[in-house]
Amino acid sequence: MSEARKILILGATSAMARGTAAAFAARGDSLYLAGRDTDELTRLATDLSVRFSVTTHHGVVDIANTASHSAFVKQAATALGGLDGVILAAGYMADQADAATDFAIVERMVAVNYLGAMSVLDQCAALMAAEGQGFIVGISSVAGDRGRQSNYYYGSAKAGLTAYLSGLRNRLSSQGVHVMTVKPGFVDTAMTYGLKGMFLVASPEDIGRAIVRAVEKRRNTVYLPWFWRYIMLIIQHLPEFLFKRLKL
Numbered sequence: 011m012s013e014a015r016k017i018l019i020l021g022a023t024s025a026m027a028r029g030t031a032a033a034f035a036a037r038g039d040s041l042y043l044a045g046r047d048t049d050e051l052t053r054l055a056t057d058l059s060v061r062f063s064v065t066t067h068h069g070v071v072d073i074a075n076t077a078s079h080s081a082f083v084k085q086a087a088t089a090l091g092g093l094d095g096v097i098l099a100a101g102y103m104a105d106q107a108d109a110a111t112d113f114a115i116v117e118r119m120v121a122v123n124y125l126g127a128m129s130v131l132d133q134c135a136a137l138m139a140a141e142g143q144g145f146i147v148g149i150s151s152v153a154g155d156r157g158r159q160s161n162y163y164y165g166s167a168k169a170g171l172t173a174y175l176s177g178l179r180n181r182l183s184s185q186g187v188h189v190m191t192v193k194p195g196f197v198d199t200a201m202t203y204g205l206k207g208m209f210l211v212a213s214p215e216d217i218g219r220a221i222v223r224a225v226e227k228r229r230n231t232v233y234l235p236w237f238w239r240y241i242m243l244i245i246q247h248l249p250e251f252l253f254k255r256l257k258l
């Protein structure tokens with residue numbers, strides 16, 4: 011087995027993060043699990059350390075509370091004894107119709123998926139750039155590839171995150187830090203529970219394993235599962251006159 015790495019997982023109680031954490035733990039990496047639910051984080055950290063005999067830490071972070079990020083990231087890196095990798099899995103998707111009638115919901119989606127994501131990853135990037143090594147994985151979404159009437163508040167926040175990750179990758183590539191953008195399609199998690207019109211739904215465990223494989227290959231942008239690259243290629247290239255007629 012290659013050397014154990016020290017990895018921070020933001021939004022660790024998310025279904026996709028759990029799959030990813032298990033896949034990192036299976037290769038012996040040390041983990042810092044960060045989220046809002048202390049009881050669930052404690053259970054998760056205990057489970058992973060028992061099942062995979064790895065070191066786990068956990069702590070509380072609110073991705074929307076940008077003022078807390080500097081101290082939080084320093085504390086997580088100190089607990090781990092360094093920082094070799096970060097996975098940003100925290101995200102928030104509300105119903106489009108609810109968001110259309112309550113702008114506070116839109117603000118929350120932007121605060122978590124975009125503003126908070128940039129803030130916390132900026133802190134991680136600064137630490138890693140100073141060490142000249144590491145990787146950053148941001149979980150964005152295919153929803154950010156083209157605004158659709160059913161999901162454009164969430165989608166536009168993810169589009170912002172995708173553009174941020176692209177710029178961060180561009181900047182950090184000369185400083186030894188690799189940035190990977192993950193664009194999942196439909197995944198069977200609490201976020202999509204009961205959502206109508208889902209198809210080709212993937213399991214969060216499969217997505218987690220695929221994320222870890224993609225990190226090893228130092229991929230830049232991955233669609234998961236892979237076929238979403240082609241679905242989104244078609245959706246992105248549909249001419250507007252046709253796109254406007256679709257109820258997507």
Ligand SMILES: NC(=O)c1ccc[n+]([C@@H]2O[C@H](COP(=O)([O-])OP(=O)(O)OC[C@H]3O[C@@H](n4cnc5c(N)ncnc54)[C@H](OP(=O)(O)O)[C@@H]3O)[C@@H](O)[C@H]2O)c1
Nearest residue numbers: 023024025026046072073074100101151194196197199201
């Ligand atoms: N499921 C899909 O089909 C799909 C598709 C494309 C992209 N994604 C993205 O994939 C990522 C993982 O989502 P998932 O599907 O695994 O959903 P999930 O199980 O609902 O997880 C969402 C996670 O985000 C955390 N979170 C929300 N607001 C937060 C905040 N202010 N501070 C800290 N953590 C916060 C939640 O923590 P709490 O438990 O404390 O609420 C939860 O752990 C998200 O970024 C999502 O947007 C999902």
